[in-house]
Every structure is written in structure tokens, then in C-alpha cells.
Amino acid sequence: MRLHVDQRHERVLELVRERGSLRVAELAAELGVSAVTLRRDVETLAAQGRVHRLHGAVVWPGDPAAEPEPRQQSAEGIVIGMIVPTTSNIFADIVRGAREAVGARGGRLVLGMSGYVDTEDPVQAEHLIAGGAEGLLVAPSWFDGVPVGGQEKWLVDCEVPTVLVERSAPAGNPAAGLDRVRTDRAHGAAVAVGHFVSLGHRRIAAVLQEGPHAAQISAGFHAAVQSLGLEVDTGAPTVREHGDYEATIDYLTEAVRRRGVTAALIHSDEDAIVLVPKLQACGIRVPDDLALIAYDDEVAGLADVPLTAVAPPTRSVGEQAAKLLLQRLAERRAGRASAPRQHLELLPELRIRSSCGGTALDS
Template structure:
């Protein structure tokens, strides 16, 4: 006679309590039922607060022996200072960690070289058992310099809004980032559909995200046959790889728009966008009457005198997904299981249309 769901779930809960972590497929084999049935049972047990669900595993609510010894079941998230873009990612990661019963410790790094390495050392000294990392990487040289020590980490790590090149020593590290190529595609598609053909990019150049946006703008405008009418400038005097050195690309946006006859601007980031829109208006260039504006990031794009149309990366989802990837690694390690394939995930941004874009004036 087949045992009842109540009896089966009690057995699952007991096995998980004894082992600390149990693979769903192993439980199905031992109980002689399907994986689907065990997944459903684990879901019900998790809802009742008897176990925790993991990626392909069920985990005990009680700390594992090594956790009990330290009194800590924590992971750390390391992000650059003054990066409002990642604030929502941090919140998303915090919510996901708390839901999984983990404490998320936040470490803020300064802009000088070696800051991330110092923060990682501190996080590990504090007992972090896994890491979510968003290094500055103002230049590709900085990213290359971090490869050796990052590849030597002895705890699971996930890169958030960063992805190393295939030739990198850390290419086999899990990562999640926004598909910024698609974000540029959304912005250009919206402006072109409105009738714009001369578009200026005013962008930062101090992060992997900024570099992708600049490269994609050049490639995508060329593919659309618009390259001759489109220019790229720096969105702020301090938006280059070295914020302490004057960058010649930081020219006046209003002058650039007037000089090349542009009717639209894509600005990264939207903090810079709010400043540059005021500069356009002060120069007598109305938004969107004379010049449409699309911001990139959508952190505060809706808070200006003219709410800005913006590319909106899934910032909170980046943090949640990063924690999910990290939990998968931690679950496997706890159960003595093989770690499985590395995952590189890209999440698609949205375009939020507001009052700053319109067809070009005739």
C-alpha cells in the first residue's frame, strides 16, 4: 500500500534534519516516487517552515556543524561606493538572502586599486561562506589584474553585473548581468521609430557596463546606417577611467547637439542625464521639443523637471538571481555534491517611455 503524502513528507523532513541537505533526486529514489512528487512535498514542507528549498535540494533549518561552530550563516556582497545603480540590486539580494535564512553582509569599496581584494579578505575573516562581487573595473587592465586572486578564492562566488571575457582565468565563475546590448537596441529602436536619425551618445566610460554601451552604440548605429550622424561624448568630466584627470571627451552637450544637428540624446547614466538636460534647457534647447532624451539606468530618471524616458535594467532581479546562483553553489558544497555547470545569465532590460521623447521637430 502506497504511503500517504503526510507520512512521506514526514520521512522527507526527518531525512533532511539528519543529513542537513538532501538532493531531490536521491529522495525520489529512496522513497520510490517521482521527482515531481518530491519537489511538491518539499515545497509544502518549506511553506510550513519545516525545511528550506534549494536548487535541486532540500536543506535543514538547523545550521550544519561548521555553521553552528561559527554561529554564522552569512554571505557577503561587495559593491563600489557611490554606485546608486546597484542599490536596488543590493536590496534584491538582501530579500533573497533573508528568504533563504542567510545573513547578507554589505561591504562598500573605495575607488583605489586593491579595494575589492581588501573587502573580500575582511568578508572572509568575518565568516562569509560565499561572495557576491561587483568590482569597479574602471578599465580592462583593472579587470585583468584581478583575475589571479579571484581565481584563487576558496569559497563560492558570483559576479553581479560583471562578466569576464572567455580568455579570462575567472570565466568559470558564475555571473549574472543585464543584456546592455539589448538596452541600447531598445533606446535606438524607440528613437528611430519616432523619426530621429542624428543621435548623440553622452556616456560614462568607467565601468564594464559603460564600455558595453559605448561599443554597442557605435556598432548598432553603424548597422542602422546612422553612424555619420551620431557622435559619442563623455557624459561628465569625472565619468572617465580616471576621475582625477580632465578628459577631453567631456565636451558641452548643448554645443555638440547644435553643432551636429542632433535631435536626440542617449545618456548614461540617468544621474548625469538630469544634469545634462538642465544644461540643454539653459541653452534654449527644449526637451523634447528640440531634442529628445533617453536616460540609461532608470534610478532617478523620473524625478527631473521633465520625466525621462529610460532604459531600465532589472536591478533588483540582478541581486535576487545572484543570491540564487550562490545558494546553488552552497547547497552543492554542503551536500558534498558536484558543483555542476557554470552559469552565465543575462537579464533583459525594459524601456520605460515618459515625457522626454517625441518625434523630431519638422
Template sequence: MTITAEQRRARILEVVRELGSVRVVDLAERVGSAPVTVRRDIAALADGGLLRRSHGTVSLPLDDSPSSAATDRNRVIGMLVPTVGPYFDEVIDGARTAATASGARLVLGITSYEAAHDRAQVAQLLDAGLDGLLLTPNWRPDGEVGDSTWVRELPVPAVLVERIAPPDSAAAQLDSVGSDHAHGVLLALRHLLALGHESVLLAARKDSWTARQVRAGYAEAVRLLGIEPWPVIDVGRPGLESESVASRIAEAVAHDGVRAVLVHNDREAIQLSPLLRARGLRLPDDLALISYDDVFAALAAPPLTAVAPPKRAVGAAALQLMLRRLEAGPDLPVHHVRLLPELKVRSSCGGRGTDKAA
């Protein structure tokens, strides 16, 4: 019988919990899977903070213990996300894997990027008998969160996921786990400067929370690096306005001497590549391009260098923080956790195209 990756990883965690520390080769034999497959699973679980790797052996994180694992069993954790798509698919997968490893059950709710739908979906999730809630509210891209008092009045603890509450909002006192997108933009610009580029364009969406963080990160990065800022090229609906975006990039290359661009997100970056080529711009010879998200970037032609937010690790860390909150209650200080993205260097920006983190 073929088992899923989720079932195999849950079995790996069971064996490690039983033995405490185990060699990878022995673990593969116990799980009944090829060592190369088990090593990939171990890497994913370690990235999510669920395992520790050291010199060919695997063990539990230092703060994991049988007593805490027993407490977490039968917990029901709700998770509300604004959409199911490639980005949040990975966040959900990280939370699901962490829940399975802890014996908790994850219950998913989905809204449609409309703030008015949040409360109705949360109410429906609460009917499932939740112990806690992982919440990604539909806050406006301009940073306006509206009335967040209802979030503070929930009957169960809540952890914000991929959201940063303004300091003056009621939600600021909630735990939160998210990607540090400003750091991701800074990584991209530093890499392009190291390749000899003196300025970098940004072409970005403006209709999502992540897009706002990327835009703010660009403004901060050019200030920190002391390079010339350029007006952001607005990316509208992917595929419908890509021709206009490609024309504006080509114009900046022809008239302003710009040779590097950061594009949010992968879908737009992949669609731009042939449009830029039609305008005489080849990647990376004429233009260095870095994508932001790293969902599909490696599948492009050429493969795109990309900023990779730690999506699965965010989901896992949020679930683990929720379980800690349920265990400790108000004695645990409020946590605002920011995980750093990586830069996956491929061939679209020249230099070292090895598909490794930089």
C-alpha cells in the same frame, strides 16, 4: 508596530511556503497589510524570481522546494560591491531580499573603486565565516582585469555580479550574473528610430564598468541598425563639466541636425535638462532624450524616458545562483546569466509617454 518592507516580504514568502499557493486577498489578510501594499511586494518578489503570479494567486517558483529551503538556512553569503550608491543599493536590496527569503544571512563589504582594496575587503569578509561570495571586482573601465588568479583561489565559491570576465582570464570560469547593457542601448536606439529619428548621439561617462558596456553597446547598436555613428561625447564629473556637454549637444543639434541623445547616467541627464533649455532646446520638442540607469529618471522635469537595468533582479538572481552552487557543487555547470533591461517610456523623448516598459 510598523514593520519594514523587508520584514513584510519575508512574511509573505513564509506564508507562501507554508500554503504552497494562496490568493492575493487571503495573503494580504494573513500578512496583515493592505492588498495594494501586498501586491506591490508580490511584484517586487516576482521580479526577483522569488514568487510566481497566476490569475490572482501566488506560489513558489517551480524549482523551489522545502528540502532546498532547509539546506539554505544559516548560510552566510558575503557580498562585495565597489560603492554604495543608488545603482548598487538596488542590487544589494535584491540580494538581501532573496537571502531573507531563503533563511540565509548576507554580509556586506564595500570598496572604493580601487582594485588594490578588493583582496583586503574579501579577506575581512572571509573572517565572518562565509559559505560563498557575491563579488563585484574593481576592474578597470577599459576592460583590463589584471591578475584575477586570486579570485579563482578563494576558499569559497564566488559569483561575479554586474561583471563579465574576459574569456582569457582566470575569472571566466566563475559563475556570473549581470545586466545586458548592450541590449539596453539597442532598446533605446530602436525606440528613437521608431519615433522618426535618423541618428542618435551618445553622451556617456567613461569611468565605470557600466559606462564601458554602454559605449560598446552603442557601437554595436548603430552597426546593427545601420545608422550613422557619432563620436561619443565624454561626460566627466557630473555637475563640473555639464556645461561643456550641453554645449556640444546643442552644437550637434544646430549644425548636424541631430535631434536625439542617449545619456549615461541619470544624474548627468537630469543636470543637462535645464542647461539644454538655457540653450533653447526643450525636451522633447527640440530634442528627444533617453537616460541610462533609471534610478532618478522618473523624478526629472520632464520625467525622463530611461533604460532600466534589472538591478534588484540581478542581486536576487546572484544570491539564488550562489545557493544552487553551494547545493550542487561542481556538478552544476558554470552559469553566465545576462538579464535584459527594460525601456521605461516617459515624456522626455516624445511619443508615448506612459511610464511603462516598452
């Protein structure tokens, strides 16, 4: 029998009180009504203060799951601008995470792209702000991931709150005072080195793709091999242009045959996929002669020899950056003093596959 709206509300309250929290979809199915109808009921009850809404769920007041809700500011109608150099590679998931976080609060994410042209960043910012963006998430086209020659000036002078995404500024640079969220790539490199050591490797090389992340990965690699007392191959880590496969093959072949290298960290996994058959053509088998770990894990699991890879938490980077920016906008709207600026570094994880030998845990 179809329940009257008042009866349905009472039933919703009864079920949520009993269980503490329920997904809206589950509650709609249990009551035999559409999700649209149930959401309308929940909105009515939430407006009366009888339940809380939280991330697609309905929560009984006082339940621990409901505690974050009072601090979660609505972003209804807010427009957030996001500037990225591309929507391929790691940025596809970063943008997705930011869009979901903004949308969950009722806001809208609008995208601008610079194409890795640094002078395009302020142009895109001006366009987005003119279109109504109240804050910006920005991954500037800084070639080495940090500003040089005053590249940060437009960002520091920006009229709306901004959060750096997967970029940083050194201490003393004006942009160092901005909020930022990025992957701790040095930690990821250190985890990779530690995994090699756990498999018995003592002489390790690294080939890194030049660009915004090379310095962090290199720093983590150096710190790990030093702390673990390893032998580092001559010139490692070596940084090369993307696509410079011939020089990389020459380097790795020489390192394996003449200098006893048995393991290598390769950034990125696209490069690693290209290198594996080229190494095999030179008589170097992966993982028998050379264990490999790739960095980024966008397509590493699809390789003919599935690649163990360091996986940055890309979607979480976008999500956390968006939440931080929404916090700043809420402070501004409420006229509150800003909380201390934040530098958030999220840790990547190592996904074990076949390219190091041993047991593959992830495919």
C-alpha cells in the same frame, strides 16, 4: 469558536487541497488565527510531508506551484558575504535583491564595501571569510568593468565559491570561468536607439559616463545604429568624466545646431537631469529640439521633464546572483559535482516618459 489544533490542521489541509495553494497571511485571516500560529501549523504539516512551504505560501503536494520546492535548498544558518563598491546608485537595489533571496532561504547576507579602490576588494573578502562567510557575491572595483593587470588573481584563488555581480572578464582571462550575473547593457542601448528610430529620428548622439558600463553601452549603441542604417554623429558615442557638463553641453549644442542631431542617449540619468536645464539655457529645448533617453532610471522620472530611461533589472541581478551562489554552496555541502558555470545576462526595459515627445506611458 476557536478550533483545537488538530481541527485547525484538518481545516488547513482541506482549504489547501481545494485551492492548490494559499498565501500564509490569507490562510491565517480565513481561520481567524495569527500569522505566527498559522506558520507554526504549516511547519508541522510540512514536516509530516502533508503540504509544501513555498515563498510565504502553503502548497498542496502535486500542485505545479510546488514543483520547484524540492530543488530549493535551504540555506538555514549560511552566511553570504557581498562586496560592492558602494551602496548608492544601482547597488542599493542589487544588495536588496541579494539580501531578500538569501533571507528567504534562512541565510544571512553580510556586506563589505571597497569604495571603488581595487586593492580593498581582497581585504574585504578576507575579512568576510574570516567572519564565517561561506561564499562571496562580488562587484569588484574594476574601473572599466573588466580586470586588468592581474586584478582578478585574488578572486580566482579565493577559497570559497564566488559569483561576479555586474562585472565580467574577457575570454581567456582566468576570471572568465567564474559564475556571473549582470545586466545586458548593450541590449538596453540598442532598445533606446530603436525607440528613437520609431519616433522618426535618424541622426543620433550618445554621451556616456566613463566607468564600468561605458564599453557595454557603447557596443550596443554602435551595433544598433549600424544594423538600422542610421547616421551617427561625429565622435559618438563620446565618453566623458562624471560631472564634465560644460564639455558635454558644448558637444550637444554643436551637434544639434550644426550637424542635425535630433536625439541623444545620456548615461546616467543624474547627468541627464543636470543637462536638460543647461541645454534649455542654450536655446535647445527637450524634447522639441533634442529627444533624450537616460540610462539607469534611478531618478529619471523625477526630472522637471520626466526622462524616458533604460532601466536595468537591478533587484533581479542581486536575487539571481544570490540564488546561483546558494546553488553552488548546496552542491559543495552535498558533495555533488558542480553544474556547468553560468553567465547570466538580464535584459533591461525602456520606460517611456516625456523627454522623447509622443505619449508618455510611465511616470
